[in-house]
Amino acid sequence: MNEPQRFRTLFLSDIHLGTRGCQAEMLIDFLREHDADRIYLVGDIFDGWRLKKGWYWPQTHNDVVQKLLRKARKGTEIIYIPGNHDEVMRSYLGSHFGGIDVRDRDIHETADGTRYLVIHGDQFDMVVRNAKWLAHIGDWAYTAALWFNGWFNRAKRLWGGQYWSLSKWLKLKVKQAVNFIGAFEEALAAEARRSRVDGVICGHIHHAAIKSQAGIRYVNTGDWVESCTAIAETETGEMVLIDWVEIARARRRAKLIDLRAAKAGKPAKVKPRAA
Numbered sequence: 001m002n003e004p005q006r007f008r009t010l011f012l013s014d015i016h017l018g019t020r021g022c023q024a025e026m027l028i029d030f031l032r033e034h035d036a037d038r039i040y041l042v043g044d045i046f047d048g049w050r051l052k053k054g055w056y057w058p059q060t061h062n063d064v065v066q067k068l069l070r071k072a073r074k075g076t077e078i079i080y081i082p083g084n085h086d087e088v089m090r091s092y093l094g095s096h097f098g099g100i101d102v103r104d105r106d107i108h109e110t111a112d113g114t115r116y117l118v119i120h121g122d123q124f125d126m127v128v129r130n131a132k133w134l135a136h137i138g139d140w141a142y143t144a145a146l147w148f149n150g151w152f153n154r155a156k157r158l159w160g161g162q163y164w165s166l167s168k169w170l171k172l173k174v175k176q177a178v179n180f181i182g183a184f185e186e187a188l189a190a191e192a193r194r195s196r197v198d199g200v201i202c203g204h205i206h207h208a209a210i211k212s213q214a215g216i217r218y219v220n221t222g223d224w225v226e227s228c229t230a231i232a233e234t235e236t237g238e239m240v241l242i243d244w245v246e247i248a249r250a251r252r253r254a255k256l257i258d259l260r261a262a263k264a265g266k267p268a269k270v271k272p273r274a275a
């Protein structure tokens with residue numbers, strides 16, 4: 001077994017423990033192979049919204065918690081920044097338990113002196129902020145739209161109007177999603193500027209990134225539901241994006257090639273070739 005790779009800081013967010021979508025096994029592997037002086041949990045670590053609807057907590061989700069607590073016992077400083085799905089943790093701001101500090105937001109200074117605001121990010125998501133129920137209607141709104149589409153077109157045909165195209169509408173939705181990501185990045189960069197720091201490290205939109213946004217560094221940790229990504233700070237203060245799905249895929253490929261090579265190397269299985 002290899003020694004875990006050590007970083008100055010690790011940033012993880014949007015793990016969504018307590019949901020079927022959570023890639024707990026992938027995260028356990030990741031935590032086994034990575035260590036840091038400090039770990040930031042940047043919100044939506046567990047999913048209180050989903051757990052309220054029905055309890056789902058398999059052993060692997062416990063294992064993730066145990067792995068983090070063990071790291072804290074061994075000296076890793078762990079800072080928990082709550083998100084919107086685990087907002088219940090916002091009642092424990094300033095608390096300290098099991099070696100974990102709970103803070104609403106934090107300023108992290110890297111080894112090279114760059115200062116980052118660390119925050120989940122939902123505070124800038126107007127839909128979530130102003131009307132919590134809006135975030136919950138997604139599924140049935142879509143179903144209703146499909147149903148409505150049929151009736152709407154039938155009615156339109158009566159007075160010779162044009163069809164309202166669902167696929168066109170969905171394409172527009174994708175465009176709006178792209179616009180939303182852009183607006184989110186801008187809002188967070190603006191908050192970093194207001195906080196007089198060099199950049200921001202956030203989560204929330206499940207879209208990992210390291211980029212510059214009008215002179216402000218924008219870093220997003222991604223998630224452990226679809227993409228399995230983390231952000232790591234090296235000993236020299238460089239930020240790197242770790243794509244754990246891609247690394248696992250590359251390893252499987254390498255293993256397969258090794259296996260084939262080993263097979264080919266066995267003299268008994270290689271047919272003698274005429275020179």
Ligand SMILES: [Mn+2]
Nearest residue numbers: 044083084204
């Ligand atoms: Mn969130």
